[in-house]
Amino acid sequence: MWSLSARLFRSLLVGQLVIIVLIATATAIALFVSATDYFKTRLEHDRDLLLQEIHWHDDRMDIDEHILPPIFVALESGHYYQVNWNGQQLKSPSLGDRALEMQRLAGETLWSWQQVIPEQNLYVMSQSLTVGQRQVELQIAEDFLPIMDVFVQAFVTLLLLLSVLMTAIFVWQRRQLNEALLPFEQIQQQLRQLARQERDHLEAPEMQELEPLVDEINRLGERTRERLLRARMASGNLSHSLKTPLAVLNNRLNDVARGQPEGDWHISLQQIEQMNHMIDNEMKRARIAGLMSRAPQIDLTELLQQLCQSMAKLYPEVIIRQQLPAALPFPGDREDMFELLGNLVDNACKWTSTTVDVQAAEIDGQLQLTITDNGPGVAPEQLTVLHQPGVRGDESGPGFGLGLAIVADIVEQYQGRIRFENGAEAGLIVRLSLPLNPDYR
Numbered sequence: 001m002w003s004l005s006a007r008l009f010r011s012l013l014v015g016q017l018v019i020i021v022l023i024a025t026a027t028a029i030a031l032f033v034s035a036t037d038y039f040k041t042r043l044e045h046d047r048d049l050l051l052q053e054i055h056w057h058d059d060r061m062d063i064d065e066h067i068l069p070p071i072f073v074a075l076e077s078g079h080y081y082q083v084n085w086n087g088q089q090l091k092s093p094s095l096g097d098r099a100l101e102m103q104r105l106a107g108e109t110l111w112s113w114q115q116v117i118p119e120q121n122l123y124v125m126s127q128s129l130t131v132g133q134r135q136v137e138l139q140i141a142e143d144f145l146p147i148m149d150v151f152v153q154a155f156v157t158l159l160l161l162l163s164v165l166m167t168a169i170f171v172w173q174r175r176q177l178n179e180a181l182l183p184f185e186q187i188q189q190q191l192r193q194l195a196r197q198e199r200d201h202l203e204a205p206e207m208q209e210l211e212p213l214v215d216e217i218n219r220l221g222e223r224t225r226e227r228l229l230r231a232r233m234a235s236g237n238l239s240h241s242l243k244t245p246l247a248v249l250n251n252r253l254n255d256v257a258r259g260q261p262e263g264d265w266h267i268s269l270q271q272i273e274q275m276n277h278m279i280d281n282e283m284k285r286a287r288i289a290g291l292m293s294r295a296p297q298i299d300l301t302e303l304l305q306q307l308c309q310s311m312a313k314l315y316p317e318v319i320i321r322q323q324l325p326a327a328l329p330f331p332g333d334r335e336d337m338f339e340l341l342g343n344l345v346d347n348a349c350k351w352t353s354t355t356v357d358v359q360a361a362e363i364d365g366q367l368q369l370t371i372t373d374n375g376p377g378v379a380p381e382q383l384t385v386l387h388q389p390g391v392r393g394d395e396s397g398p399g400f401g402l403g404l405a406i407v408a409d410i411v412e413q414y415q416g417r418i419r420f421e422n423g424a425e426a427g428l429i430v431r432l433s434l435p436l437n438p439d440y441r
Contacts, residue, residue: 004184008177016170024159031151036123039147040111043125043140050081050140054131061085061136065093076117078143085136100124100139114141121145183207187214194221297329300367303337304358307345311356315349323359330367330436332414340410344371344430347404351375352427362436367416369432377422384420 053063061083065072071079072092082100083090091099098117103110103126110126122141129138183205193199201218205211301324308320330337348356352373359370411418416434423429 005177005181009174012170012173012177016166020162020166023162027158027162028155031155035144035147035151039123039142039144040125043123043142046079046081046142047125047127047138047140050083050138051129051131054083054136056132056134059086061088061090063090068092076120078120078146080122080139080141082139082141083136085134100141102126102137103139113144117143119145121148180207183210191217200225297331298334298337300328300330300337300341300360301325302327303334304341304345304360307338307341308358311345311349314346317354318349318352319355320345320349321355321357323357325361328360328362328367330434332434336410336414340407340432341369343404343407344369344432348373348375348428348430365436367432367434367436369430369434371430371432372423372427374423374425374427377426377428378420380422383422 049069050063053067055062055064063083069079071077072081072094074094075096077094079092080095080100081090081092082095084102089099095116100116100122101112101114101124103112103124112124112126114122114124116122120143123144124139124141126137126139129136187202187205187210190199190202194202201221202214205214304322304324308322311318312320345356345358348371352375355374357370357372359372361368408418411432411434414434416432418433419431421429421431
């Protein structure tokens with residue numbers, strides 16, 4: 001089990017550290033490059049000043065030290081020069097008895113680091129130049145450490161300011177994170193209230209991303225309440241429906257016990273069969289999954305073919321004709337569809353004279369199913385109430401008129417529509433429409 005708050009906290013912390021490291025690295029590189037460029041500019045400036053002071057007397061190179069800047073005169077001042085020409089070498093007094101390391105030059109400027117003086121890190125520019133038609137080799141050097149100390153101080157100051165800024169940003173982000181996670185705590189509290197029946201639904205959250213979750217929980221609650229209500233109604237209906245058969249059965253058994261001739265066993269058995277049938281139908285109603293079932297899609301074409309094959313064996317005298325697509329996926333519960341389509345096809349086979357036509361197709365995002373028989377049909381006044389419990393189109397056959405009521409329950413659960421109509425010449429036409437992409441509300 002992992003914590004969203006802890007994971008986000010770690011992500012923020014790691015992100016802040018990575019940003020600080022990247023900025024610090026980039027700043028250090030930028031400062032070093034800036035310092036190096038600054039040094040190069042200073043050394044080039046010193047070179048230009050020094051070239052103006054070089055002169056020759058009797059083929060001897062000379063530099064008047066009295067007019068040199070003091071930085072080249074004071075010993076180990078951090079500023080140095082060295083000039084070589086025709087075996088002669090001139091050094092700045094600041095070098096003392098030390099000398100810069102000579103570099104082999106091929107006309108280009110060479111930049112190098114040397115440490116000829118303890119505790120000084122010299123950045124040296126070496127060039128081969130033409131001065132007064134004479135080729136000289138010139139080296140200008142400066143101690144890099146004092147300037148680097150300034151840059152390091154600036155870097156440390158910048159790093160501290162950056163750390164303070166990133167810390168402030170982190171604290172602000174942490175606060176924002178806590179506020180962003182607050183709706184989760186509110187939902188948790190509302191769920192506790194929902195469990196204690198102190199509320200019947202969750203309030204719409206302020207966080208947009210949580211709205212689908214809350215909607216699904218509310219829809220689940222509505223479906224659960226619908227199921228509970230349906231179970232209560234089914235229990236009440238079943239209890240009410242069993243009262244009369246139980247009373248008749250009780251009277252008949254009393255008659256048999258008293259030895260009266262009117263006590264007929266077959267009437268008692270009929271009442272028991274009727275009660276069993278009622279119990280079976282109520283159990284079928286209770287099993288309706290409806291839109292609460294989010295099982296993988298089923299193939300209605302395959303299901304209808306299996307049903308038609310079973311009905312052909314059960315009613316061998318009936319010709320069942322099918323017009324079905326190659327595949328018809330549907331997002332529903334297989335048992336629900338088996339109960340729904342099985343009742344409709346069974347009723348058609350039961351009341352038809354010779355043929356039953358089963359047609360299915362997908363039209364505008366709807367499953368359109370038509371089942372037609374050529375039987376006697378139904379009285380017009382019964383068409384609109386045919387799916388109500390206890391209503392039957394023909395009282396001469398077996399059954400108690402609950403099959404189509406279960407069909408109506410399933411259709412309602414799947415947000416569909418069912419319509420009964422008599423054919424132009426004879427028979428009953430059942431038109432069923434179910435959404436292939438239902439709204440699970």
